Structure formats: C-alpha cells, structure tokens
Amino acid sequence: MVRRPLWLLAALPWLAASDLPVFDVGGDWGRLGDLAGGRMREYHTTSPTTARLRSMLRNENVSAALDGLLAWHSAAFPRFAQELQAMAQGAGLGYRDLAAYSFKNELLAVFAEQAPDSEREACSDVLVHDQQSHVHGHNEDGEEQLANFSYIVRTDDFEAMVYPGALAGGAFGFNRHGLVVTMNALSPRSAIIKAGCAGKYWLGRAVLEAESIQQAIGILERFCHAYGMSLNVGSVVTKEQVNIEVAPGGGVSVWNVSGGSYFHANAYLHMNVTEDPHLSPSSAHREARARQLLPAVGRDGVLRVLGDTQDKHWPIYRTLGNGDYSVTLATALFDYDRLRVDIWAGSNPRLAQPLLTRWLLEPPPMEGLGALVV
Ligand SMILES: *[C@@H]1O[C@H](CO)[C@@H](O)[C@H](O)[C@H]1NC(C)=O
Ligand SMILES: *[C@@H]1O[C@H](CO)[C@@H](O)[C@H](O)[C@H]1NC(C)=O
Ligand SMILES: *[C@@H]1O[C@H](CO)[C@@H](O)[C@H](O)[C@H]1NC(C)=O
Numbered sequence: 001m002v003r004r005p006l007w008l009l010a011a012l013p014w015l016a017a018s019d020l021p022v023f024d025v026g027g028d029w030g031r032l033g034d035l036a037g038g039r040m041r042e043y044h045t046t047s048p049t050t051a052r053l054r055s056m057l058r059n060e061n062v063s064a065a066l067d068g069l070l071a072w073h074s075a076a077f078p079r080f081a082q083e084l085q086a087m088a089q090g091a092g093l094g095y096r097d098l099a100a101y102s103f104k105n106e107l108l109a110v111f112a113e114q115a116p117d118s119e120r121e122a123c124s125d126v127l128v129h130d131q132q133s134h135v136h137g138h139n140e141d142g143e144e145q146l147a148n149f150s151y152i153v154r155t156d157d158f159e160a161m162v163y164p165g166a167l168a169g170g171a172f173g174f175n176r177h178g179l180v181v182t183m184n185a186l187s188p189r190s191a192i193i194k195a196g197c198a199g200k201y202w203l204g205r206a207v208l209e210a211e212s213i214q215q216a217i218g219i220l221e222r223f224c225h226a227y228g229m230s231l232n233v234g235s236v237v238t239k240e241q242v243n244i245e246v247a248p249g250g251g252v253s254v255w256n257v258s259g260g261s262y263f264h265a266n267a268y269l270h271m272n273v274t275e276d277p278h279l280s281p282s283s284a285h286r287e288a289r290a291r292q293l294l295p296a297v298g299r300d301g302v303l304r305v306l307g308d309t310q311d312k313h314w315p316i317y318r319t320l321g322n323g324d325y326s327v328t329l330a331t332a333l334f335d336y337d338r339l340r341v342d343i344w345a346g347s348n349p350r351l352a353q354p355l356l357t358r359w360l361l362e363p364p365p366m367e368g369l370g371a372l373v374v
C-alpha cells in the first residue's frame, strides 16, 4: 500500500502560498545544481549580501584572503569543497562566487566596515526538555530575498534547510543518526582568517554528519574557529538537548538543557566573548520577550514563543514593515517524542498549519512522499 499520510493532504493548500521545496539529491550535489540552479542564480544576482561580497572581492587583499580560505578548506574538508564545486557546475555559477558566500560571515567581519545586521541578528530557538516532552523549535530568520529561493535538501545522510548555493548545516537540519542541529548567528568582535581555522558554515556542515552530541562537540573542539556561532544540538535517540556556543579560536561552551526550557537568540549567553555592537535591538528584544513567555511547555508552548508578535517593532516572529530588516523565513518544530519535524515557511507557526512534515529517524519510502519530493 502506498502510504499517503493525512498531513500531506492538509499541507497541500499551503504550497501555493509559500515555497520551500524538498530537493532529493541522494549523494549527488551536481543534481542539486540542476534542481535548484534557477534559485541559486536568481538569488546570487539579486541579493544585497552577494552584491556586497562581489564588490568587496574587487579588493586584492580580500581576494587573496578568499584564495587562502579556499586552499585550506579544500584540503581540510575536500568532500564539502566538492559539494560546492558540483553545485556551482550544475547551476552554471562560478565556484568562487559560491565559495565566497560560504565564507560570508568571516569576510564581512574582517573586511566590511560593518556587517549587515541581517547576517548577524538571525534566528531564535526554544528548547524544551521536561518530564512530558522533548521539543525543539527554531525560527530561521534572514534577508527577505532568501524567502523564495531557499529549499530543503534531502540526502542519504541528512535533511536540511539550505540557502541558495550554500553548504548545508547553516540553518536547521537533522541526520539519519537522529541528531538535530540548528544554528543561531553570533557576532564576536574578532574573526580569524588564517590557515588552520575553520569557517562557521564549514563547521556547521561537519557537525551535520555527527552521530551523537559528543561527536558534534568533538568536531568543534578539534578545530580552530574562524568565527563564532551558537548551535542547538539534540538527539532524538537519547532525547538530550544542548546549546553550544563557539568563539573565535578554540572556545566551545556546552549548556545542557534538562528539566525545563531554554531560549537562544543572537547574543552569547554562557560564554564571555566580546561582541561587535549590535546595530539593531532585535536580539535583545526577542530575548526579553522570551523571558516573559518562558517556561515553555510542550509543542504549543514552543509555538507560542516562536510565533509571538507582541513586540511591534522587534517581534520574535519577524516580518518587515515596522523597522525590522529580517524576516522569519521558516520555522521548524522538532518533536523528539513523535519523531517528526513540522516545517512552516511564509506563515506564522502559531496560526497556520505546517507546510510539510518530515520523519526524524526512519525516512518513509519515497513514494509515500508524493509530490513533495522533487
Ligand atoms: C592591502 O593590504 C596592504 C597591507 O595592509 C595595504 O598596504 C594595501 O593598501 C591593501 N590594498 C588594498 C587594495 O586595499
Ligand atoms: C514569495 O512568493 C510568494 C508566492 O509567489 C509571494 O506571495 C511572496 O511575496 C514572495 N516573497 C518574497 C519575499 O518575494
Ligand atoms: C545532560 O544532563 C543529563 C541530566 O543530568 C545527563 O544525563 C546527560 O548526560 C547530560 N548530557 C550532556 C550532553 O551533557
């Protein structure tokens, strides 16, 4: 019997309103270039961020820094470099352009006068670990231009929301070992561009392959970090959830979430790291509002926080129009007990039905997913 779950039928009306397709690539990243090439090309020719990177790269020093980053990362992470190469080729884009995008945080931090806030004040997470439930929700925030160009990549090893032309692991995802990984941007004052220090998105891609929380921590401890970030990592197998803060250089701090709920936005919470001044108060406002709403209980509690719009200018669920410069592109609600993740894109998760649902541990047979898998 072909499995055709009810949630799929329920999700269909939402497909027209928003857009976050699932591209199945197996292990073939050239195929992603074919499938998502239009999105990659359109994004990379219209986004202010990629325009900024291109213009920065006209400076010989920036260009030399990118060459150095690429040389070291291609040797340290040859498979990920090949993924980028295959994607670029399939999409008809320059490898160097996609590579520059994969180092955008480091390049902007070192060479731009002020990194755009949409690159730095992005994403909120709510983790709940208590007697009743193990739930983890994530708002993926970013540049408005990313809205209709991002996608979910399904490989043999993992599924992840990916920005056009980017490495997987920089947004949210889960792998076949039952590991859930979501990322929040942080903006440490220092960034280290030199051989031996791994870029944020390359580390995120590596962590997406970890088989356990301990392995994820091990990967972060093994490398010098070019920049900083916050990773929320959970295991649907052991139900553990941690927040990991990463600082430039060697710093890694692990916060074990157990017996309650936890909120993380875009400021360091358990590590003493000097940050660049926040240009906008978005992260601070989201944290303040979350403090009022916590503790969160269960799935509904998480959605109540992630869908909150009480703060008119700097809400947790973000839309343009009242001063904010980023939008909530998607929301993922990982339910470690029911082994599924509900995903919304272009709609408030407190008010709308999810756009799609994926199984966290055992992928159902492909035919059961019908038209959702391209
Ligand atoms: C490159 O860096 C050198 C050394 O810091 C500096 O003298 C030079 O002006 C820079 N070149 C450009 C184009 O910025
Ligand atoms: C994305 O596409 C939808 C449907 O075509 C459209 O309504 C929406 O305005 C687009 N969003 C952006 C940010 O362009
Ligand atoms: C988190 O804390 C729980 C309860 O104390 C413990 O059993 C678990 O091993 C810890 N996990 C990590 C990754 O530190």
Ligand SMILES: *[C@@H]1O[C@H](CO)[C@@H](O)[C@H](O)[C@H]1NC(C)=O
Binding pocket: 272, 273
């Ligand atoms: C954080 O680091 C700064 C600079 O190293 C130091 O002055 C300050 O006391 C530290 N704060 C905490 C809470 O450890």
